[in-house]
Amino acid sequence: MTTQNDDSSYTGTAxxxxxxxxxxxTLEDGLDLMSGKRLSHVDVTYETWGELDEHGTNAVLVxxxxxxxxHVATGPGPNGAEKPGxxxxxxxxxxxxxxxxxxxxxxxxxxxxxxxxxxxxxxxHTGLPYGLTFPLVTIEDMVNAQAAVLDCLGVEKLVAVVGxxxxxxxxxxxxxxxxxxxxxCIGVATTPRLGxxxxxxxxxxxxxxxxxxxxxxxxxxxxxxxxxxxxxxxxVGHITYLSxxxxxxxxxxxxxxxxxxxxxxVTEFEVESYLAYQGRKxxxxxxxxxxxxxxxxxxxxxxxxxxxxxxxxxxAGDVRWLLLTFSxxxxxxxxxxKGLLDALRANGKEVSFAEIPSPYGHDAFLLxxxxxxxxxxxxxxxxxxxxxxxxxxxxxxxxx
Amino acid sequence: xxxADLLRADLKLVISLVPEGSRVLDLGCGDGSLIAxxxxxxxxxxxxxELAPEEIAAALGRGLSxxxxxxxxxxxxxxDGAFDVVVLSQTIQVMRNxxxxxxxxxxxxxxxxxxxxxxxxxxxxxxxxxxGRMPVSESIPFSWYDTPNIHHTTLKDFREFVSANGGxxxxxxxxxxxxxxxxxxxxxxxxxxxxxxxxxxxxxxGAARV
Numbered sequence: 305m306t307t308q309n310d311d312s313s314y315t316g317t318a319x320x321x322x323x324x325x326x327x328x329x330t331l332e333d334g335l336d337l338m339s340g341k342r343l344s345h346v347d348v349t350y351e352t353w354g355e356l357d358e359h360g361t362n363a364v365l366v367x368x369x370x371x372x373x374x375h376v377a378t379g380p381g382p383n384g385a386e387k388p389g390x391x392x393x394x395x396x397x398x399x400x401x402x403x404x405x406x407x408x409x410x411x412x413x414x415x416x417x418x419x420x421x422x423x424x425x426x427x428x429h430t431g432l433p434y435g436l437t438f439p440l441v442t443i444e445d446m447v448n449a450q451a452a453v454l455d456c457l458g459v460e461k462l463v464a465v466v467g468x469x470x471x472x473x474x475x476x477x478x479x480x481x482x483x484x485x486x487x488x489c490i491g492v493a494t495t496p497r498l499g500x501x502x503x504x505x506x507x508x509x510x511x512x513x514x515x516x517x518x519x520x521x522x523x524x525x526x527x528x529x530x531x532x533x534x535x536x537x538x539x540v541g542h543i544t545y546l547s548x549x550x551x552x553x554x555x556x557x558x559x560x561x562x563x564x565x566x567x568x569x570v571t572e573f574e575v576e577s578y579l580a581y582q583g584r585k586x587x588x589x590x591x592x593x594x595x596x597x598x599x600x601x602x603x604x605x606x607x608x609x610x611x612x613x614x615x616x617x618x619x620a621g622d623v624r625w626l627l628l629t630f631s632x633x634x635x636x637x638x639x640x641x642k643g644l645l646d647a648l649r650a651n652g653k654e655v656s657f658a659e660i661p662s663p664y665g666h667d668a669f670l671l672x673x674x675x676x677x678x679x680x681x682x683x684x685x686x687x688x689x690x691x692x693x694x695x696x697x698x699x700x701x702x703x704x
Numbered sequence: 705x706x707x708a709d710l711l712r713a714d715l716k717l718v719i720s721l722v723p724e725g726s727r728v729l730d731l732g733c734g735d736g737s738l739i740a741x742x743x744x745x746x747x748x749x750x751x752x753x754e755l756a757p758e759e760i761a762a763a764l765g766r767g768l769s770x771x772x773x774x775x776x777x778x779x780x781x782x783x784d785g786a787f788d789v790v791v792l793s794q795t796i797q798v799m800r801n802x803x804x805x806x807x808x809x810x811x812x813x814x815x816x817x818x819x820x821x822x823x824x825x826x827x828x829x830x831x832x833x834x835x836g837r838m839p840v841s842e843s844i845p846f847s848w849y850d851t852p853n854i855h856h857t858t859l860k861d862f863r864e865f866v867s868a869n870g871g872x873x874x875x876x877x878x879x880x881x882x883x884x885x886x887x888x889x890x891x892x893x894x895x896x897x898x899x900x901x902x903x904x905x906x907x908x909x910g911a912a913r914v
Contacts, residue, residue: 624769625769626764642781645771645781646780646781649771649781649782649783649786650781650783652727652749652786654769655769655771656760656764656768656769656770656771657771657772658757658760658772659772660757675757678757678758678761679757679760679761679764682761682762682764682765683764683765685765686764686765686766686767687767690767701767
């Protein structure tokens, strides 16, 4: 097993409890949704790393983004073989979310396609996959399903809920819906509500899927998959995750495997080849219906919903906040996080904020682990210390 | 040595000027030494603003809430009167727009506490007068070409500056450091000549004393 830590005395056994592999929490009573509809049966797939301490002060919930899954850190994949995690630069032994110190939980979202109940699941009333008869789910619905997982695990309070992008939306919704269960909320490259530009790009992706003849109104189970539509959606998405600067550095106007223009409609620029590859790779692991439901949940998300304003939505509780953005992220731009920051400041809340300079656009939350660590590590260590002081396990946190 | 011992001498004076239990905003809070002390020793509800990432990280490790912002853009996002005390320590001389910073302090805070090096100090005057060169001293230790201090002021200038920006000086404490950073004493005579640094408590003009 490879680990990225520099502690030579570390053997990788006692100090690092093994990752769990996929586990399942069943919501026996089903789940009431924000739309007013109800799912009578919900399974949530989750994974955990590390161990919950005796006072229950070290549980961290990581929420995944649009196309992620519960496999946030390296550990056994669905077939038992070790598989890298989607955020293993941040979560693992010796990493920012050190799995030797923290009990890390990550759930596949409601509506997802990696084990949790979603449009690809069997509708118990018909015995057939839901497809588009699956009710629209919101970010808040996803959070409610995750709360049930915490109950399954016996975790009363999280020392931190963290997420980037759509995962960050879930983290914010956690602070709104369950302030008493969240000590700190770490929102990275996220927003209290999407702007028109981001909704517009989501809609292009959805239309590409809906227009694919293989989509068949979402009823493509066991038939040819709407691969082309889903791949185009991914290609569009990928452009929005990068920046002008990162694309210029990565591709420029270079041609792929040729010296001259083809004067034909073939893949010839490196950027075209890259996007085509990303699209092809994506359809092997993701479901078109889930893409529709997830992007819709993103578009609908408004942290203020159910309240008069974001400030009112976050008025309850004493959650401590850490908000991080990236300078070149134009999909979840800094000014939107600053709107959230202002709402929290208006309430006199404990909120910290920093903008990380980065050329990587929205993808920076996956590509800038050290800059995130700089802020998150001391913030989180202090939060755990304070939690332990409250639990009577420590005397004080000052000037250790 | 405790954190309090490490605090700069002028910060100790600032601490003594902050009433217990105040809501305090520290502009350019660095690693948060001052506000951590105010929180732990005087029960204050504290917040910080800082630009430098490594300083913010250090403050986060102390459990402080710090927002990364450029003071030259003002204090947008903080409601009027959100704080009892806003501190600006040894920073006004590096601001591009000190008037905006002062007006914003008076807007979001009931009181402002400003500490600044006094360019009217006799050593500074003598340096320029007798050496004919831009002054470099212990409280202003930079050459003209690489100094972050772009807006020097004297005590007299500062009084005018506060008045011209809607404020009034409630208290002015001219200070002279014996051995800088070790001991500090108040200057009683000819402050603009004898003080090398000053602490001023300011409030909005017309605001009632509490």
